[in-house]
Amino acid sequence: MARIRSKGTRPELQVRSALHRLGYRFRLHSTQLPGRPDIVLPKYRVAIFVNGCFWHQHRCRLGRMPRSRLDYWVPKLNGNKRRDSRNYRDVKTLGWSVLVVWECATRDSRKLQTLLQMRLRTLVVK
Ligand SMILES: [Zn+2]
Numbered sequence: 001m002a003r004i005r006s007k008g009t010r011p012e013l014q015v016r017s018a019l020h021r022l023g024y025r026f027r028l029h030s031t032q033l034p035g036r037p038d039i040v041l042p043k044y045r046v047a048i049f050v051n052g053c054f055w056h057q058h059r060c061r062l063g064r065m066p067r068s069r070l071d072y073w074v075p076k077l078n079g080n081k082r083r084d085s086r087n088y089r090d091v092k093t094l095g096w097s098v099l100v101v102w103e104c105a106t107r108d109s110r111k112l113q114t115l116l117q118m119r120l121r122t123l124v125v126k
Contacts, residue, residue: 011106018113035087044124045096053070097123
């Protein structure tokens with residue numbers, strides 16, 4: 001099965017550098033967890049998925065379903081979404097938190113940093 005998430009994409013690099021600026025220590029591409037999260041914060045048991053808006057069907061401009069070859073795209077993209085939900089659920093079952101960062105939220109590095117700071121603050125409080 002082809003991986004729909006490739007390593008070291010620009011959005012992922014943006015997230016990594018924002019986390020670095022925020023002082024979080026992280027590891028990449030955990031093969032231990034379902035769906036292989038792009039980034040994990042082992043100390044806080046947070047799994048971060050950096051999702052391309054198209055492949056993971058974000059409800060934004062980038063996530064629009066193509067207008068042609070619907071017989072191909074609809075099942076494929078819906079399958080991706082189903083697999084995502086299953087992975088998130090399985091990761092949570094193992095006692096980890098899931099943080100999804102969408103590609104469209106990584107364009108502005110300052111906004112991204114604020115977003116991560118806020119989201120992580122709620123996740124890492126013990
Ligand atoms: Zn998006």
